[in-house]
Amino acid sequence: MQVETFSTLQEASGAVHDRAQFLAGGTILMRAVTYGDQSFDTIVRAQQVDRSIGSDAGGLRIGAGATMADVLASRDVDFLHPVARAIGGPQVRNMGTVGGNIFARNPYGDFAVALLALDAQAVMADGRTMPLGDLLATRERPGGLVQAVTIARPESGTFRFRKVSRVKPKGVSVMSIAAHLKRGDPRVVFGNMAPTPTRSVGAERALANGTDAGAIAAACSACLEGLAPADDPLATEWYRREVAPVHLKRLLEEGARY
Ligand SMILES: Cc1cc2nc3c(=O)[nH]c(=O)nc-3n(C[C@H](O)[C@H](O)[C@H](O)COP(=O)(O)OP(=O)(O)OC[C@H]3O[C@@H](n4cnc5c(N)ncnc54)[C@H](O)[C@@H]3O)c2cc1C
Structure with a gap:
């Protein structure tokens, strides 16, 4: 297994291919390494990942590198607290990220379910934006890394x-x-x-x-x-x-x- 470390997510994005997997929190990927998964031989890392959560012009923005614990610590996304709290135990919530959850296969991906219901848009590392539904439909084909997701804050109680x-x-x-x-x-x-x-x-x-x-x-x-x-x-x-x-x-x- 080879590890390639880049400074930015944009640089790392260019290095991902079908035998090179991006490492976020590693709660899924490192288990695959431990189990001897032979489907990839390179791990790609980025030193600067976006784990910020806050408002921007279009609504709320959640960095793909934000962990479930980050979500739980943010009042801006209080409506997502029940979702983050439902994912794994404390160790998993401390490491597992929003970006990793989008690419998590069944039986995982609870956060992605919530994001899709909120009509999230995925902001890719190369600046493209696409509906999360489109990304989920094509996620098996490497198409670059996700930098963040944006959502509108739902009206109270909805x-x-x-x-x-x-x-x-x-x-x-x-x-x-x-x-x-x-x-x-x-x-x-x-x-x-x-x-x-x-x-x-x-x-x-x-x-x-x-x-x-x-x-x-x-x-x-x-x-x-x-x-x-x-x-x-x-x-x-x-x-x-x-x-x-x-x-x-x-x-x-x-x-x-x-
Ligand atoms: C004990 C245990 C319990 C769990 N319970 C739950 C649960 O209840 N619900 C649930 O949904 N999940 C659960 N998980 C799965 C997992 O922890 C979460 O889905 C988590 O959010 C995955 O994020 P990660 O950062 O650890 O992903 P990683 O393991 O780092 O990556 C997973 C995949 O996503 C890709 N990826 C990561 N970030 C990006 C990005 N920014 N752009 C493009 N691709 C990316 C990686 O290349 C890799 O293919 C559990 C895991 C464990 C070990």
Whole structure:
């Protein structure tokens, strides 16, 4: 294993290819190294990473190098605290980053589920900006490093997150659900119900005119549209399909979390 260290994320971005992986917090990557993963032979590092969190002209900006602990320490993103708190234990939250979570495969990626529900934009190291959904759809192909994500602050009471796990408090997700209940244009995103975090188009359609009991019932009936859950050691496809509407109903009926 070779390690290449660069000063900036931009320089590191140019050195990433399909056998060279970028190292952020390393909670996934270093485990792969320890297990003898042969799919890559080079680790790329950057000395300066963006772990700032704050407001900018377009809304809120979260550096890809921000850890889950950084998120929990920032009042600017208090609505994301339940999401960051649901990820791993203290050691994982101290090291695991927002950027790494975007590229984390199932059963991980809970933070990316929330970001997709918030219509996040990814700011790439080369300055390009793209919707997070597009990045998630193409993330298996190396396309440069993520510098930061931007989101608009949701109106109070409109953002919800729920993680479903068998082991409490820090088991991995059987599924996670994030909803941003914007009137007219709601977002409902499931994690671990498809290869990447995925919008539930059926639920979003049903919730477009509000969240009364009828709309919630319709959203739960239609929530599997667009999803493709897998059988894995955490749960069968059948189980995931059975319980997804139950958990969505609980998420939609519960009071605001912030
Ligand atoms: C015990 C344990 C429990 C966990 N529990 C959870 C959990 O409950 N929920 C959850 O979602 N995750 C969980 N994880 C997974 C992981 O800790 C998090 O997903 C974390 O956010 C990954 O970030 P990282 O910085 O450690 O990624 P790394 O391991 O450094 O990198 C992961 C991948 O992302 C790529 N990458 C990292 N940063 C960037 C960037 N800026 N641009 C482009 N590519 C990048 C890397 O090249 C690599 O391929 C857990 C892990 C462990 C070990």
